[in-house]
Amino acid sequence: SCDTLEKAAAYLRSGTPIHLQNYVSGAFISSDKTLVPFLDSFEPKTGALFARVPCTQSRHVEAAIRTARDAFPAWSKTTRAVRSGYLRRVSELLQENRELFAVWESIDQGKTLERARIEVDRAIANFSYFSTYILHEQTAARMIDGGGVLTYEHRSPAGAFALISPWNMPLYLLTWKIAPCLAFGCTAVAKPSEVTSMSAFLLATIFHRAELPPGVINLVFGDGPTTGAALVSSPLITGVSFTGGTQTGIAIRRATAHQIGKHVSLELGGKNPTLVFADALRQDTNERAIRVAASAAFENQGEICLCGSRIYVEESVYAEFLAGFVKFVQEAYVLRKTVGAVVSSAHYAKVRGYLTLAEQEGATFELGGVPPELDQQARESGYWIAPTVLTNVKPDSALLTDEIFGPVVTISKFKDEEEAMRLANDSEYGLAAVLLTADGARMRRVGEQLEAGMVWVNGWLQRELGTPFGGMKASGTGREGGSIRETCLPW
Numbered sequence: 001s002c003d004t005l006e007k008a009a010a011y012l013r014s015g016t017p018i019h020l021q022n023y024v025s026g027a028f029i030s031s032d033k034t035l036v037p038f039l040d041s042f043e044p045k046t047g048a049l050f051a052r053v054p055c056t057q058s059r060h061v062e063a064a065i066r067t068a069r070d071a072f073p074a075w076s077k078t079t080r081a082v083r084s085g086y087l088r089r090v091s092e093l094l095q096e097n098r099e100l101f102a103v104w105e106s107i108d109q110g111k112t113l114e115r116a117r118i119e120v121d122r123a124i125a126n127f128s129y130f131s132t133y134i135l136h137e138q139t140a141a142r143m144i145d146g147g148g149v150l151t152y153e154h155r156s157p158a159g160a161f162a163l164i165s166p167w168n169m170p171l172y173l174l175t176w177k178i179a180p181c182l183a184f185g186c187t188a189v190a191k192p193s194e195v196t197s198m199s200a201f202l203l204a205t206i207f208h209r210a211e212l213p214p215g216v217i218n219l220v221f222g223d224g225p226t227t228g229a230a231l232v233s234s235p236l237i238t239g240v241s242f243t244g245g246t247q248t249g250i251a252i253r254r255a256t257a258h259q260i261g262k263h264v265s266l267e268l269g270g271k272n273p274t275l276v277f278a279d280a281l282r283q284d285t286n287e288r289a290i291r292v293a294a295s296a297a298f299e300n301q302g303e304i305c306l307c308g309s310r311i312y313v314e315e316s317v318y319a320e321f322l323a324g325f326v327k328f329v330q331e332a333y334v335l336r337k338t339v340g341a342v343v344s345s346a347h348y349a350k351v352r353g354y355l356t357l358a359e360q361e362g363a364t365f366e367l368g369g370v371p372p373e374l375d376q377q378a379r380e381s382g383y384w385i386a387p388t389v390l391t392n393v394k395p396d397s398a399l400l401t402d403e404i405f406g407p408v409v410t411i412s413k414f415k416d417e418e419e420a421m422r423l424a425n426d427s428e429y430g431l432a433a434v435l436l437t438a439d440g441a442r443m444r445r446v447g448e449q450l451e452a453g454m455v456w457v458n459g460w461l462q463r464e465l466g467t468p469f470g471g472m473k474a475s476g477t478g479r480e481g482g483s484i485r486e487t488c489l490p491w
Ligand code: NAD
Pocket: 164, 165, 166, 167, 168, 169, 173, 191, 192, 193, 194, 222, 223, 224, 225, 227, 228, 229, 230, 232, 243, 244, 245, 246, 248, 249, 251, 252, 267, 268, 269, 270, 304, 305, 403, 405, 431, 471, 475, 476
Protein backbone atom coordinates (compact mmCIF):
# COMPACT_ATOMS: atom_id res chain seq x y z
CA SER A 1 0.00 0.00 0.00
CA CYS A 2 1.12 3.54 -0.68
CA ASP A 3 -0.62 4.77 2.41
CA THR A 4 2.01 6.00 4.81
CA LEU A 5 -0.42 6.05 7.72
CA GLU A 6 -0.89 2.28 7.31
CA LYS A 7 2.87 1.75 7.08
CA ALA A 8 3.39 3.73 10.25
CA ALA A 9 0.79 1.71 12.09
CA ALA A 10 2.41 -1.52 10.80
CA TYR A 11 5.79 -0.45 12.16
CA LEU A 12 4.27 0.12 15.55
CA ARG A 13 3.09 -3.52 15.44
CA SER A 14 6.12 -5.24 13.86
CA GLY A 15 9.16 -3.00 14.38
CA THR A 16 10.36 -3.46 10.77
CA PRO A 17 12.07 -0.23 9.60
CA ILE A 18 10.07 1.86 7.16
CA HIS A 19 11.52 3.02 3.83
CA LEU A 20 10.45 6.59 3.25
CA GLN A 21 9.56 7.70 -0.27
CA ASN A 22 9.43 11.10 -1.90
CA TYR A 23 6.01 12.48 -2.75
CA VAL A 24 6.14 14.13 -6.16
CA SER A 25 3.33 15.11 -8.51
CA GLY A 26 0.73 13.54 -6.26
CA ALA A 27 2.41 10.11 -6.06
CA PHE A 28 4.92 8.29 -3.90
CA ILE A 29 8.12 7.62 -5.85
CA SER A 30 9.75 4.30 -5.18
CA SER A 31 13.43 4.87 -4.51
CA ASP A 32 15.89 2.80 -6.49
CA LYS A 33 18.02 1.35 -3.73
CA THR A 34 21.05 0.96 -6.00
CA LEU A 35 21.06 4.63 -6.97
CA VAL A 36 19.83 6.40 -3.86
CA PRO A 37 21.90 6.17 -0.72
CA PHE A 38 19.69 5.85 2.34
CA LEU A 39 20.16 7.61 5.67
CA ASP A 40 19.33 5.72 8.85
CA SER A 41 16.89 7.26 11.30
CA PHE A 42 16.96 6.20 14.95
CA GLU A 43 14.50 6.57 17.81
CA PRO A 44 16.16 8.96 20.29
CA LYS A 45 14.47 7.33 23.28
CA THR A 46 15.73 3.81 22.51
CA GLY A 47 18.45 4.10 19.88
CA ALA A 48 16.47 1.70 17.62
CA LEU A 49 16.65 2.03 13.84
CA PHE A 50 13.12 2.72 12.65
CA ALA A 51 13.33 4.35 9.24
CA ARG A 52 15.51 4.61 6.16
CA VAL A 53 15.38 8.01 4.54
CA PRO A 54 16.30 8.44 0.86
CA CYS A 55 19.01 11.02 0.21
CA THR A 56 17.50 12.52 -2.92
CA GLN A 57 20.09 13.40 -5.57
CA SER A 58 20.06 16.66 -7.48
CA ARG A 59 18.45 15.38 -10.67
CA HIS A 60 15.50 13.96 -8.73
CA VAL A 61 15.23 17.23 -6.80
CA GLU A 62 15.17 19.06 -10.13
CA ALA A 63 12.36 16.80 -11.36
CA ALA A 64 10.31 17.65 -8.26
CA ILE A 65 10.94 21.37 -8.82
CA ARG A 66 9.76 21.10 -12.45
CA THR A 67 6.58 19.48 -11.19
CA ALA A 68 5.99 22.38 -8.82
CA ARG A 69 6.68 24.85 -11.65
CA ASP A 70 4.27 23.05 -13.95
CA ALA A 71 1.53 23.06 -11.32
CA PHE A 72 1.98 26.76 -10.57
CA PRO A 73 -0.01 28.47 -13.38
CA ALA A 74 -3.22 26.56 -12.70
CA TRP A 75 -2.89 26.66 -8.90
CA SER A 76 -2.14 30.37 -8.83
CA LYS A 77 -5.35 31.01 -10.77
CA THR A 78 -7.62 29.08 -8.43
CA THR A 79 -9.86 31.24 -6.29
CA ARG A 80 -9.08 31.88 -2.66
CA ALA A 81 -12.24 30.03 -1.75
CA VAL A 82 -11.01 26.92 -3.56
CA ARG A 83 -7.59 27.03 -1.90
CA SER A 84 -9.22 27.69 1.44
CA GLY A 85 -11.28 24.52 0.98
CA TYR A 86 -8.19 22.38 0.37
CA LEU A 87 -6.43 23.78 3.42
CA ARG A 88 -9.47 23.25 5.59
CA ARG A 89 -9.65 19.64 4.42
CA VAL A 90 -5.97 19.13 5.29
CA SER A 91 -6.53 20.50 8.78
CA GLU A 92 -9.56 18.23 9.26
CA LEU A 93 -7.65 15.15 8.13
CA LEU A 94 -4.77 16.03 10.44
CA GLN A 95 -7.26 16.39 13.26
CA GLU A 96 -8.68 12.93 12.52
CA ASN A 97 -5.17 11.46 12.72
CA ARG A 98 -3.93 13.64 15.57
CA GLU A 99 -2.85 10.84 17.87
CA LEU A 100 -0.97 8.91 15.17
CA PHE A 101 0.98 12.04 14.25
CA ALA A 102 1.70 12.80 17.90
CA VAL A 103 2.95 9.28 18.60
CA TRP A 104 5.24 9.45 15.59
CA GLU A 105 6.56 12.90 16.31
CA SER A 106 7.45 11.70 19.79
CA ILE A 107 9.13 8.51 18.48
CA ASP A 108 11.08 10.34 15.77
CA GLN A 109 12.19 13.47 17.65
CA GLY A 110 12.52 12.20 21.23
CA LYS A 111 10.03 14.71 22.65
CA THR A 112 7.38 13.68 25.16
CA LEU A 113 3.98 12.63 23.86
CA GLU A 114 2.35 15.59 25.64
CA ARG A 115 4.68 18.00 23.87
CA ALA A 116 4.07 16.25 20.53
CA ARG A 117 0.31 16.63 20.94
CA ILE A 118 0.72 20.39 21.41
CA GLU A 119 2.75 20.62 18.23
CA VAL A 120 0.31 18.55 16.17
CA ASP A 121 -2.47 20.86 17.36
CA ARG A 122 -0.40 23.81 16.19
CA ALA A 123 0.15 22.16 12.82
CA ILE A 124 -3.61 21.74 12.50
CA ALA A 125 -4.01 25.42 13.43
CA ASN A 126 -1.48 26.45 10.76
CA PHE A 127 -3.77 25.08 8.05
CA SER A 128 -7.03 26.28 9.58
CA TYR A 129 -5.62 29.77 10.25
CA PHE A 130 -4.48 30.38 6.68
CA SER A 131 -7.61 28.75 5.24
CA THR A 132 -9.67 31.55 6.77
CA TYR A 133 -7.05 34.31 6.59
CA ILE A 134 -7.09 34.39 2.80
CA LEU A 135 -10.85 34.72 2.74
CA HIS A 136 -10.89 37.86 4.86
CA GLU A 137 -7.72 39.64 3.84
CA GLN A 138 -8.30 43.13 2.49
CA THR A 139 -6.63 43.88 -0.82
CA ALA A 140 -4.89 47.23 -0.90
CA ALA A 141 -6.46 50.10 -2.86
CA ARG A 142 -5.61 53.75 -2.21
CA MET A 143 -6.30 57.19 -3.61
CA ILE A 144 -2.97 58.99 -3.75
CA ASP A 145 -4.10 62.55 -4.50
CA GLY A 146 -7.22 64.52 -5.19
CA GLY A 147 -6.74 64.38 -8.96
CA GLY A 148 -9.11 61.48 -9.43
CA VAL A 149 -6.32 58.98 -9.89
CA LEU A 150 -6.65 55.62 -8.20
CA THR A 151 -3.39 53.84 -7.60
CA TYR A 152 -3.43 50.41 -6.15
CA GLU A 153 -1.10 47.66 -5.24
CA HIS A 154 -1.67 44.24 -6.75
CA ARG A 155 -0.02 41.17 -5.27
CA SER A 156 0.27 38.02 -7.34
CA PRO A 157 1.44 34.55 -6.35
CA ALA A 158 5.17 34.44 -7.05
CA GLY A 159 6.01 30.89 -8.12
CA ALA A 160 7.48 27.66 -6.76
CA PHE A 161 9.12 27.81 -3.34
CA ALA A 162 11.69 25.72 -1.51
CA LEU A 163 10.55 25.11 2.07
CA ILE A 164 13.21 23.71 4.39
CA SER A 165 12.79 22.89 8.06
CA PRO A 166 14.90 21.64 11.00
CA TRP A 167 14.55 18.66 13.35
CA ASN A 168 13.30 20.23 16.57
CA MET A 169 9.59 20.75 15.81
CA PRO A 170 9.34 18.88 12.52
CA LEU A 171 5.64 18.90 11.67
CA TYR A 172 4.82 22.24 13.22
CA LEU A 173 7.59 24.17 11.48
CA LEU A 174 7.13 22.55 8.08
CA THR A 175 3.37 23.18 8.05
CA TRP A 176 3.99 26.78 9.19
CA LYS A 177 5.65 27.18 5.79
CA ILE A 178 3.48 24.95 3.62
CA ALA A 179 0.12 26.39 4.71
CA PRO A 180 0.74 30.07 3.79
CA CYS A 181 2.64 29.09 0.64
CA LEU A 182 -0.28 27.11 -0.76
CA ALA A 183 -2.89 29.53 0.62
CA PHE A 184 -1.47 32.44 -1.37
CA GLY A 185 -1.33 30.48 -4.61
CA CYS A 186 2.29 29.38 -4.70
CA THR A 187 3.48 25.81 -5.13
CA ALA A 188 6.29 24.13 -3.24
CA VAL A 189 8.96 21.51 -2.87
CA ALA A 190 9.38 20.93 0.85
CA LYS A 191 12.26 19.17 2.57
CA PRO A 192 12.16 18.22 6.25
CA SER A 193 15.31 17.54 8.23
CA GLU A 194 16.94 14.22 7.40
CA VAL A 195 17.07 13.61 11.17
CA THR A 196 13.27 13.76 11.61
CA SER A 197 11.51 13.04 8.32
CA MET A 198 8.69 10.83 9.49
CA SER A 199 5.88 13.32 10.08
CA ALA A 200 6.46 14.88 6.64
CA PHE A 201 6.15 11.40 5.13
CA LEU A 202 2.84 10.92 6.93
CA LEU A 203 1.74 14.39 5.87
CA ALA A 204 2.09 13.38 2.23
CA THR A 205 -0.76 10.94 2.70
CA ILE A 206 -2.88 13.70 4.18
CA PHE A 207 -2.24 15.82 1.06
CA HIS A 208 -3.10 12.82 -1.06
CA ARG A 209 -6.37 12.19 0.76
CA ALA A 210 -7.23 15.90 0.57
CA GLU A 211 -6.86 15.50 -3.23
CA LEU A 212 -4.57 18.47 -3.65
CA PRO A 213 -3.83 18.81 -7.36
CA PRO A 214 -0.64 16.91 -8.34
CA GLY A 215 2.52 19.00 -8.13
CA VAL A 216 1.15 21.73 -5.89
CA ILE A 217 3.02 20.33 -2.90
CA ASN A 218 5.95 17.94 -3.27
CA LEU A 219 8.03 16.42 -0.47
CA VAL A 220 11.61 15.31 -0.98
CA PHE A 221 13.83 13.72 1.64
CA GLY A 222 17.56 13.94 2.11
CA ASP A 223 20.43 15.73 3.77
CA GLY A 224 21.50 19.37 3.45
CA PRO A 225 24.62 19.17 1.28
CA THR A 226 22.94 16.91 -1.33
CA THR A 227 19.19 17.50 -1.36
CA GLY A 228 18.85 20.85 0.40
CA ALA A 229 21.62 22.52 -1.59
CA ALA A 230 20.16 21.32 -4.91
CA LEU A 231 16.75 22.62 -3.90
CA VAL A 232 17.71 26.15 -2.84
CA SER A 233 20.12 26.81 -5.70
CA SER A 234 17.85 25.79 -8.57
CA PRO A 235 17.06 28.76 -10.83
CA LEU A 236 13.51 27.41 -11.14
CA ILE A 237 12.89 28.12 -7.46
CA THR A 238 11.36 31.58 -6.91
CA GLY A 239 12.04 31.79 -3.20
CA VAL A 240 13.39 29.95 -0.20
CA SER A 241 11.79 29.82 3.21
CA PHE A 242 14.34 28.30 5.56
CA THR A 243 14.35 27.49 9.27
CA GLY A 244 17.50 26.03 10.79
CA GLY A 245 20.97 26.90 12.01
CA THR A 246 22.75 30.19 11.33
CA GLN A 247 25.66 28.54 9.53
CA THR A 248 23.24 26.87 7.12
CA GLY A 249 21.49 30.21 6.64
CA ILE A 250 24.82 31.73 5.64
CA ALA A 251 25.43 28.86 3.19
CA ILE A 252 22.00 29.39 1.63
CA ARG A 253 22.54 33.13 1.28
CA ARG A 254 25.89 32.47 -0.42
CA ALA A 255 24.42 29.84 -2.73
CA THR A 256 21.65 32.19 -3.86
CA ALA A 257 23.49 35.55 -3.76
CA HIS A 258 23.78 35.75 -7.56
CA GLN A 259 20.07 35.02 -8.05
CA ILE A 260 18.98 38.59 -7.35
CA GLY A 261 15.25 38.05 -7.71
CA LYS A 262 15.11 35.06 -5.39
CA HIS A 263 13.25 35.75 -2.15
CA VAL A 264 15.05 34.33 0.86
CA SER A 265 13.57 34.18 4.35
CA LEU A 266 15.88 32.88 7.08
CA GLU A 267 14.70 31.82 10.56
CA LEU A 268 17.91 30.92 12.37
CA GLY A 269 19.40 30.11 15.74
CA GLY A 270 19.12 31.88 19.07
CA LYS A 271 20.76 32.25 22.47
CA ASN A 272 17.88 33.86 24.22
CA PRO A 273 18.02 35.69 27.56
CA THR A 274 15.49 35.50 30.38
CA LEU A 275 15.64 38.54 32.67
CA VAL A 276 14.31 38.10 36.21
CA PHE A 277 13.78 41.38 38.07
CA ALA A 278 13.38 41.39 41.85
CA ASP A 279 9.81 42.59 41.63
CA ALA A 280 8.86 39.44 39.70
CA LEU A 281 9.47 37.45 42.86
CA ARG A 282 6.80 39.06 45.01
CA GLN A 283 4.81 36.53 46.92
CA ASP A 284 1.98 36.28 44.40
CA THR A 285 4.17 36.10 41.30
CA ASN A 286 7.11 34.09 42.58
CA GLU A 287 5.86 30.72 41.42
CA ARG A 288 4.83 32.02 38.02
CA ALA A 289 8.23 33.60 37.37
CA ILE A 290 10.01 30.37 38.20
CA ARG A 291 7.61 28.28 36.15
CA VAL A 292 7.99 30.54 33.09
CA ALA A 293 11.81 30.61 33.33
CA ALA A 294 11.94 26.83 33.75
CA SER A 295 9.66 26.04 30.84
CA ALA A 296 11.61 28.47 28.63
CA ALA A 297 14.75 26.53 29.54
CA PHE A 298 13.59 22.91 29.39
CA GLU A 299 10.52 22.57 27.19
CA ASN A 300 11.22 20.09 24.37
CA GLN A 301 14.62 19.28 26.01
CA GLY A 302 15.70 22.86 25.38
CA GLU A 303 15.50 22.10 21.66
CA ILE A 304 13.40 25.11 20.68
CA CYS A 305 14.98 28.07 18.93
CA LEU A 306 13.06 30.33 21.35
CA CYS A 307 14.32 28.64 24.51
CA GLY A 308 15.68 30.96 27.20
CA SER A 309 19.04 29.34 27.86
CA ARG A 310 20.69 32.33 29.62
CA ILE A 311 18.90 33.39 32.79
CA TYR A 312 19.96 36.68 34.42
CA VAL A 313 18.61 37.46 37.89
CA GLU A 314 18.69 40.72 39.84
CA GLU A 315 21.34 40.39 42.54
CA SER A 316 19.03 41.07 45.50
CA VAL A 317 16.86 37.99 44.76
CA TYR A 318 19.50 35.77 43.14
CA ALA A 319 19.83 33.25 46.00
CA GLU A 320 16.07 33.06 46.49
CA PHE A 321 15.41 32.56 42.78
CA LEU A 322 18.14 29.95 42.38
CA ALA A 323 16.87 27.84 45.28
CA GLY A 324 13.26 28.02 44.05
CA PHE A 325 14.25 27.32 40.43
CA VAL A 326 16.36 24.26 41.23
CA LYS A 327 13.62 22.85 43.48
CA PHE A 328 10.98 23.41 40.79
CA VAL A 329 13.06 21.86 37.99
CA GLN A 330 13.84 18.86 40.17
CA GLU A 331 10.15 18.28 40.88
CA ALA A 332 8.49 19.28 37.62
CA TYR A 333 11.05 18.01 35.11
CA VAL A 334 13.49 15.52 36.68
CA LEU A 335 11.19 13.51 38.95
CA ARG A 336 8.15 13.70 36.69
CA LYS A 337 10.32 12.79 33.68
CA THR A 338 8.89 15.55 31.50
CA VAL A 339 12.07 16.06 29.50
CA GLY A 340 12.50 13.78 26.47
CA ALA A 341 15.66 12.42 24.87
CA VAL A 342 17.85 14.66 22.69
CA VAL A 343 17.39 14.13 18.99
CA SER A 344 20.43 12.10 17.89
CA SER A 345 23.73 10.59 18.98
CA ALA A 346 25.55 13.44 17.19
CA HIS A 347 23.55 16.03 19.08
CA TYR A 348 24.11 14.14 22.35
CA ALA A 349 27.86 14.39 21.72
CA LYS A 350 27.56 18.12 21.00
CA VAL A 351 25.63 18.90 24.20
CA ARG A 352 27.92 16.62 26.21
CA GLY A 353 30.90 18.57 24.83
CA TYR A 354 29.53 21.80 26.34
CA LEU A 355 28.96 20.10 29.69
CA THR A 356 32.55 18.83 29.67
CA LEU A 357 33.63 22.40 28.99
CA ALA A 358 31.53 23.60 31.95
CA GLU A 359 33.32 21.10 34.16
CA GLN A 360 36.74 22.14 32.84
CA GLU A 361 35.95 25.82 33.38
CA GLY A 362 34.89 25.19 36.97
CA ALA A 363 31.21 26.08 36.62
CA THR A 364 28.88 24.79 39.35
CA PHE A 365 26.37 22.09 38.40
CA GLU A 366 23.33 22.99 40.52
CA LEU A 367 21.51 20.14 38.77
CA GLY A 368 22.70 17.53 36.26
CA GLY A 369 26.28 16.73 35.34
CA VAL A 370 28.43 15.51 32.46
CA PRO A 371 26.55 12.54 30.95
CA PRO A 372 28.52 9.39 30.06
CA GLU A 373 30.08 9.06 26.63
CA LEU A 374 27.72 7.28 24.25
CA ASP A 375 29.21 3.82 23.92
CA GLN A 376 27.46 1.10 21.98
CA GLN A 377 25.32 0.05 24.91
CA ALA A 378 24.20 3.58 25.73
CA ARG A 379 23.49 4.15 22.05
CA GLU A 380 21.05 1.30 22.28
CA SER A 381 19.26 2.72 25.28
CA GLY A 382 18.72 6.19 23.92
CA TYR A 383 20.17 9.67 24.09
CA TRP A 384 19.19 10.96 27.53
CA ILE A 385 20.63 14.09 29.12
CA ALA A 386 19.28 15.23 32.48
CA PRO A 387 18.12 18.83 32.92
CA THR A 388 21.25 20.75 33.84
CA VAL A 389 21.47 24.07 35.71
CA LEU A 390 24.85 25.85 35.69
CA THR A 391 26.03 28.77 37.83
CA ASN A 392 29.42 30.46 38.27
CA VAL A 393 29.91 30.45 34.53
CA LYS A 394 32.86 32.56 33.34
CA PRO A 395 31.58 35.76 31.66
CA ASP A 396 33.51 35.01 28.43
CA SER A 397 32.58 31.32 28.33
CA ALA A 398 31.24 29.70 25.16
CA LEU A 399 28.45 28.43 27.41
CA LEU A 400 27.06 31.99 27.33
CA THR A 401 27.58 32.67 23.64
CA ASP A 402 26.96 29.40 21.75
CA GLU A 403 23.56 27.91 21.05
CA ILE A 404 23.78 24.58 22.92
CA PHE A 405 20.20 23.59 21.99
CA GLY A 406 19.79 21.06 24.79
CA PRO A 407 18.45 20.81 28.37
CA VAL A 408 21.11 23.15 29.73
CA VAL A 409 20.62 26.58 31.29
CA THR A 410 23.02 29.07 32.87
CA ILE A 411 22.04 31.42 35.72
CA SER A 412 23.99 34.64 36.33
CA LYS A 413 23.43 37.91 38.27
CA PHE A 414 22.90 41.51 37.28
CA LYS A 415 23.03 44.66 39.41
CA ASP A 416 20.56 46.98 37.76
CA GLU A 417 18.40 47.46 34.69
CA GLU A 418 21.22 48.87 32.62
CA GLU A 419 23.44 45.90 33.24
CA ALA A 420 20.54 43.53 32.60
CA MET A 421 20.02 45.00 29.13
CA ARG A 422 23.73 45.02 28.36
CA LEU A 423 24.08 41.34 29.26
CA ALA A 424 20.90 40.37 27.42
CA ASN A 425 21.99 42.16 24.24
CA ASP A 426 25.56 40.89 24.42
CA SER A 427 24.96 38.16 21.85
CA GLU A 428 25.40 37.73 18.13
CA TYR A 429 21.84 36.37 18.11
CA GLY A 430 18.56 38.27 18.50
CA LEU A 431 15.65 35.87 18.23
CA ALA A 432 13.59 36.07 21.43
CA ALA A 433 13.73 37.23 25.05
CA VAL A 434 11.71 36.75 28.22
CA LEU A 435 11.19 39.59 30.65
CA LEU A 436 9.90 38.78 34.14
CA THR A 437 8.81 41.86 36.04
CA ALA A 438 5.76 43.29 37.77
CA ASP A 439 6.67 46.88 36.84
CA GLY A 440 4.49 48.05 33.97
CA ALA A 441 6.78 50.90 32.92
CA ARG A 442 9.76 48.57 32.86
CA MET A 443 7.94 46.08 30.67
CA ARG A 444 7.96 48.62 27.86
CA ARG A 445 11.18 50.42 28.69
CA VAL A 446 13.29 47.25 28.79
CA GLY A 447 11.17 45.22 26.41
CA GLU A 448 11.54 47.73 23.60
CA GLN A 449 15.30 47.95 24.00
CA LEU A 450 15.97 44.25 23.90
CA GLU A 451 17.54 43.22 20.61
CA ALA A 452 15.14 40.41 19.90
CA GLY A 453 12.50 39.77 17.25
CA MET A 454 10.05 38.67 19.95
CA VAL A 455 9.86 39.60 23.62
CA TRP A 456 7.56 37.81 26.03
CA VAL A 457 6.65 39.58 29.27
CA ASN A 458 5.76 37.26 32.16
CA GLY A 459 5.17 34.42 29.74
CA TRP A 460 6.82 32.34 27.03
CA LEU A 461 5.88 30.62 23.78
CA GLN A 462 2.34 31.93 23.60
CA ARG A 463 1.87 32.16 19.86
CA GLU A 464 -0.70 34.24 18.07
CA LEU A 465 -0.31 33.44 14.41
CA GLY A 466 -1.11 36.99 13.38
CA THR A 467 1.97 38.26 15.22
CA PRO A 468 5.02 38.56 12.96
CA PHE A 469 7.62 35.94 13.85
CA GLY A 470 11.35 36.23 13.18
CA GLY A 471 14.73 37.29 14.47
CA MET A 472 17.27 40.11 14.45
CA LYS A 473 21.06 39.96 14.02
CA ALA A 474 22.36 36.41 13.39
CA SER A 475 18.90 34.99 14.12
CA GLY A 476 17.69 35.76 10.64
CA THR A 477 15.86 37.96 8.24
CA GLY A 478 12.27 38.02 7.08
CA ARG A 479 9.08 37.46 9.04
CA GLU A 480 6.62 34.59 9.10
CA GLY A 481 2.98 35.03 10.08
CA GLY A 482 1.79 38.51 10.81
CA SER A 483 0.00 40.52 8.19
CA ILE A 484 0.97 39.87 4.62
CA ARG A 485 2.34 43.38 4.32
CA GLU A 486 4.97 42.50 6.91
CA THR A 487 6.12 39.22 5.43
CA CYS A 488 9.10 39.35 3.14
CA LEU A 489 7.56 36.93 0.70
CA PRO A 490 5.27 38.48 -1.85
CA TRP A 491 2.22 36.41 -1.01
P1 NAD B 1 20.36 22.79 10.15
O1 NAD B 1 20.65 24.14 9.68
O2 NAD B 1 21.48 21.83 10.33
O3 NAD B 1 19.33 22.06 9.20
C1 NAD B 1 18.08 22.63 8.88
C2 NAD B 1 17.62 22.13 7.54
O4 NAD B 1 18.49 22.64 6.53
C3 NAD B 1 17.64 20.62 7.38
O5 NAD B 1 16.50 20.23 6.64
C4 NAD B 1 18.92 20.38 6.59
O6 NAD B 1 18.91 19.19 5.85
C5 NAD B 1 18.93 21.60 5.69
N1 NAD B 1 20.25 21.98 5.16
C6 NAD B 1 21.47 21.79 5.72
N2 NAD B 1 22.43 22.29 4.91
C7 NAD B 1 21.80 22.83 3.84
C8 NAD B 1 22.25 23.51 2.68
N3 NAD B 1 23.54 23.75 2.45
N4 NAD B 1 21.33 23.95 1.79
C9 NAD B 1 20.01 23.76 2.02
N5 NAD B 1 19.54 23.09 3.09
C10 NAD B 1 20.42 22.65 3.99
O7 NAD B 1 19.55 22.97 11.51
P2 NAD B 1 19.08 21.84 12.51
O8 NAD B 1 20.28 21.34 13.25
O9 NAD B 1 18.19 20.89 11.80
O10 NAD B 1 18.13 22.69 13.48
C11 NAD B 1 18.57 23.35 14.60
C12 NAD B 1 18.71 24.84 14.33
O11 NAD B 1 17.50 25.38 13.85
C13 NAD B 1 19.02 25.61 15.58
O12 NAD B 1 20.03 26.56 15.30
C14 NAD B 1 17.72 26.33 15.88
O13 NAD B 1 17.85 27.51 16.63
C15 NAD B 1 17.20 26.59 14.53
N6 NAD B 1 15.78 26.87 14.56
C16 NAD B 1 15.35 28.15 14.30
C17 NAD B 1 13.98 28.44 14.36
C18 NAD B 1 13.46 29.82 14.08
O14 NAD B 1 12.28 29.96 13.86
N7 NAD B 1 14.28 30.85 14.08
C19 NAD B 1 13.07 27.43 14.67
C20 NAD B 1 13.55 26.16 14.94
C21 NAD B 1 14.91 25.89 14.87
